[in-house]
Amino acid sequence: MSRPPSFTPPPGVRAYRLATARGEFAVFDAAAAAAPRGTAMLLPGFTGSKEDFVALHGPLAEAGYRTVAVDGRGQYESEGPEHDETAYAQDELARDVLAQARALDTPVHLVGHSLGGQIARAAVLLDPSPFVSLTLMSSGPAQISPSQQQRVKLLRDALGVMDMARVWDAIQAMDPPEETDAGDLDDGLDDRDDLRRRWLANSPAQLIATGRQLCTEPDRVAELAAVRLPKHVLSGERDDTWPIPLLDEMAGRLDAHRTVVRDAEHSPNTDQPLETARALAEFWDHTNTG
Template identity: 65%
Template sequence: MSRPPTFLPPDCAGSRVLQTSRGEFAVLDATPPDGAAVTGTALLVPGYTGSKEDFIAMLQPLTDAGYRAVAVDGRGQHETPGPDEAHAYAREELARDVLAQARALDSGPVHLLGHSLGGQISRAAVLIDATPFRTLTLMSSGPAAVTPAQQERIRLLGDALAVMSLDEVWEAMKALEPPEETDTGGEELRRRWLRHHPLQLVTTGRQLTVEPDRVAELVAVRPPLPLHVLSGERDDTWPVPLLDEMAERLGAVRTVIDGAEHSPNTDRPVATSAAVAAFWDRH
């Protein structure tokens, strides 16, 4: 779970609802100051158990670099409600949401960035239709299923959600984590957790444990989309050597953020923003 340094957006960003052909999505919409040139627009897609707030610390650096950055809650995440049907959280459904979000920004092709689960959803969106996108950045997001250890954690969470409330599960997770983890943003993180739809967590968690390797499909996208694989120097969800290999197979730009782990967006947001903006500047 990413731990945002704060849930309060910077002055450059506003909270609003993005109206799309597939419904309404809560977003943080950050723009460069009035009068400043806008180099491009980026759509930021969060990971499993995450939300748009995972990108808060990147918004100011990205707007300083000249980019409009829009971070979104997917359906069933935090401030975007979700339905009570599991099929609504299937990978293709979430991918089509991303396509609708990109088109609703009404800015031409956007730079797409997905963190972890958000990277696999973003990949699926590109495989359906790459035309709404200028580039794709996969942040700490691997080629296929997560590691066996993470698969077991997700299985245990799914089993718990079948018999416990979100609040009860939160207390159980808190009891199992090291004290330094539970002290970070505790109440704000808890409020976010309670607003997730349990079916979203169960369904997308299961997807992370069975995701097929779709690297060859992404390589075959025509015309080719500029690709960027970014991660921390350590990652317990997809090992860094696996991400290195994926980048090579994709012919992608590869960035490793020193001092970061699975969430470079919160671990080292300034360095991560600089790397992402530098990649976007080339395109």
Template identity: 65%
Template sequence: MITTSSPAHLPALRPRRLPTARGEFAVLDVPPAAGTPARGTVLLLPGYTGSKEDFTLVLAPLAARGYRAVAVDGRGQHGSDGPADDEAAYAQDELAKDVLAQARACDAPVHLVGHSMGGQIARAAVVLDHSPFRSLTLVSSGAARVPVSQEQRVKLLRDALAVMSMEECWEAILAMGPPEEVGGPARGIGGPEQLRKRWLSTKPAQLIATGRQLCTEPDRVAELAAVPLPFHVLSGSHDDTWPVPDLDAMARRLSARRTIVDGAGHTPTVDRPVPTAQALADFFDTLAAS
């Protein structure tokens, strides 16, 4: 078993640029472990206020199971460029088309994994065109808009971004509490300075536009269920964004495999990366065997 519980155990990551038909994207790209038969490619999409680094600790365990693992910053997220003030560039349909291009650049078909808001973008991509995908895993990503309690927090952040600089917003976030507790799953690897760097490099228009999507997303589960792909719904045993029973119900509607990672919260890839990676690989292995 690979244990990746601290920065001292991080895999040999390959930060690079992924060229696609829709521009370049920053990725962490880990090939299958040496001597391990290649079993496919996994494309991982981060959530609101997140980045590719939220997947750092699951990449090596996936590689050990034979999967090339590619974690990507979406348009305007952290290491990927995008307009600072053009919200239309971050419409969900535009972001979904980016994902289609990323999948094709990663030797599609790929296993698609989306966390939280990234799950909603992944869903939109699959509904738009499922051909570049082998499967879809939704990680802590609900059927529709976030609950009212979370909507209020996202709206507060959006309102602040409309009148404050990113630096001013960051200082306000620190004053409200630890960064991981304000404005979404801003966790990941690297400590407070890495979180600050990630925040400052993310485009304000991306946060405003995707925050609005989180608060208005309709229930598209029926549309998704009509897509001929295998589905997997994975979450922690507790979640402060979408209640776990709601995720259970969504999995039933999708006839999806359901995994609950004990002891994990809204970001299982950070809270309990090894069992999360094992659950992902177990799902992918069943598809390779079928």
């Protein structure tokens, strides 16, 4: 489970509901502090939320980039059906992303973390026109690793027979699936209430449907490589959801820029936000001038 440094928007970040042709979505929106160089849209991963990018807004604003982090349908503060899994088919979520980008009414640098990367890829494959670049952050070419598939299956099975509160209590005894860098709670930051509140706000159907996607996602790298869009593969130096050599290979197949963030694991955006922001801004700067 991703563990953001705060659930409170930092100074300069506006929380509101972005109105789109496919409904409203909760966002954190930070304007560029320097001369504007572009706009980025940030999609969180499985069990995550827009708060996972909270430490990126400041440094990216200083670099001249507006950043809009989005809760997807049925994710934390964006509503979605509780029991209708068809509402969370990957194609539906990808069309949501296209609607969000169009609502921003400006070309968008698209960033997807983990599951968000696979949804971002699906959106680009449907229609790349709203986007000026794509960054896949800790997001691999196909299904997650076998060990993570087992953990996701346990979660999906639990959600089939227990309510969200009971599942939350049960998973405290183990690291949640896919987002495996939550750390412990003995470092002075007791965020269990915030994490629990976020968990309870998620749609069970969304978690079940997207968990299934993570375990069955096909390799669509060749399709993505054919799209004429600058691409960036960014990860930490350790990751047990998609092994680093697999991400290296994917970057080569995509002819993508590759960044490995030192001392980071599956969530470089929370593990090393300054280095992650610097890598994103440098890639976008190059895209703007290329």
